[in-house]
Amino acid sequence: MSSVLQDPDSTDWPDSGRWSSQDVGRLIYASISSVDGPVLDEMRSIRDHAVVNNAEHGLRVVLMHKCGWFVEWIEGPPAGIQALVERVTLDPRHRSLKVVHESVGRPRLVKPWIGSIAQTTESTGEFARRVMALHDRHVRGKGYEPASVWRSLCSPLPGHVEVAAAREGTYQRVMMMSARQTGVFDLLHWLANESDRTVVHRRFAGSAKDALDVESDYLDLPDQGPRGRRLIANARKGLAMGMTHAFLPDYAAVVLLMQPDPEVNQRMLERLLLACQQINHQPAMIGLGANAWFTPELQFATEARGQRWIEARTGGAAVPSHWRLWNTLKAVLDQLG
Template sequence: MFPSPVVRMLGASEWRQPGSAVEAMLRLRPRLLQQAIANGVRTALLSSQGWLVQWHEGPAAAITTQRDAMQAEFGLASPRLLHGSHGPGFLTEPVQLASLQMSDPHGDMLRRLQYLQRQHEDGWDAEPMQVWQSLCAPCQLPGAWRPGLVGAREVVALVSEDNEAVELLRGLASEFGARVAYQRYAGSDLQRRDVGAAYVDIEAGAALRTRVQALSPRALGTGIQLLGLGRIDRFVLLVNPQSAQHSSLLADVARLVSRLPARPWMHLMCPCPASRAWATQELRAACGAAVLPLDAPCSGYPAVDALHELLTA
């Protein structure tokens, strides 16, 4: 965090350029990184449904210059101010990029922006992270598009070394008749491209709404909040018996758990008894958290059934 106070500005504009917004942001990343070193401004950008959200933190004059330069660079239109304040900085890197692809109607993003703009004009004292997370990871359940989720919410992170987590998430979405939202994220390391993530929102019980978020090990770093994960209540780790003892998955998860404000429950899915026992012991030692080993595969219908039962028990 920056020393307090800094100027914190968050706004959105229509993106009218042809081509991929993600590729355009990645091409701009080196220049934004140079500017951050020169002017002290940290920036997060989010592209979604034909809109670009800008979040800047730093000196007031430099933020205004950077915002105006980006408006001209991308030919942005219809700017809307969603947040403006002085306070501690939240952005942990000089440059962070994110995108969201949803199957909801195109107008939903505009309705969210209009709501947030009215709330800001009416004096809503939300922190920048609350505003950002309501745009980068909005709830997909009916009637819950406003910031945050209505009612109780549990956040479950589904993590695998390869693509099993996303595939299992798709199977779960089909089981519940839910929609999958796809995200991408990139930080300030120019040697790394963006990484993928996905989530679904389901009603797992009469009064409980659950977000299930599929993550790769690379997405467990500092950018996790930029994907909309303010907290995680449970982890479900999909452990591949063939690579379990050569993977950094358990260590990556343990590092993230050590940074969370509250210790989550840990569930470990692995079909091999020996690998399951080894991974359970390693995870307990690394996280100091309760670990529930599950005798289930990491893919296919049996895996979907096991996850469904876990979430609705």
């Protein structure tokens, strides 16, 4: 997981014109991929066109390839979206394009293009059923909001499509980020092993040609929390490429897995607080680590931004085991409700 170690300092955001809270057009479609060879190469070639075109027309896009399907989420001026869809429909790299969401509302996306490829155990048939169910709802005027639609396809909750979609809003979503190295990914994989569940692994690529991939893994614990819980481990670099911002509004809490150096913890916390400020969202911030790693500045900084600071202390000064980290964090998350 070497790419996770890359850690640009700046959030470099927004870079696609001024982000505003003014309403924009929003459209999501799914299409069957006709890509024969390596998907990564094709994604790169799509990116090379898309970055230039989309920025020129004020469009922001996330494209995912999964289960032999493409899913594209577009935001921007409605006329620009329409023109893009007309152009993309003619592209031989996919077919049977189905619109699953179309509306005007608050923007979520912040970059002209983000591409991602998801590993999944889901069958193409199951994915197609999700697409058709969402398409039907959209046609009947009963569609869900765009982030929900996107997740229903790209990172669905366990269970039948309609049941999973209906649970969407009630799941406790918790984002986790390490102040240094890849501790949250290790913790997630340990927990998956302990609870006999599977981690879903995703790679995201940004607009810049030389941008390295960003990892994001998640684990569902449907029997925990008020109505199920999802833990999402994000790489720090996700803050720079805009993907974290798109989903931040859905997180009940953000966990910062700390380490012994107070400056590193403080710097990482500032970056997280800045991202929350940029999208006007105030999740609870949870510091996780040994007692000796907590400094009063962490609480001051968080509360100064109007956010709640919660300390999940594992005790002492020793580096805590995964077991200790998880049991301490779980107790805090259960309290959050």
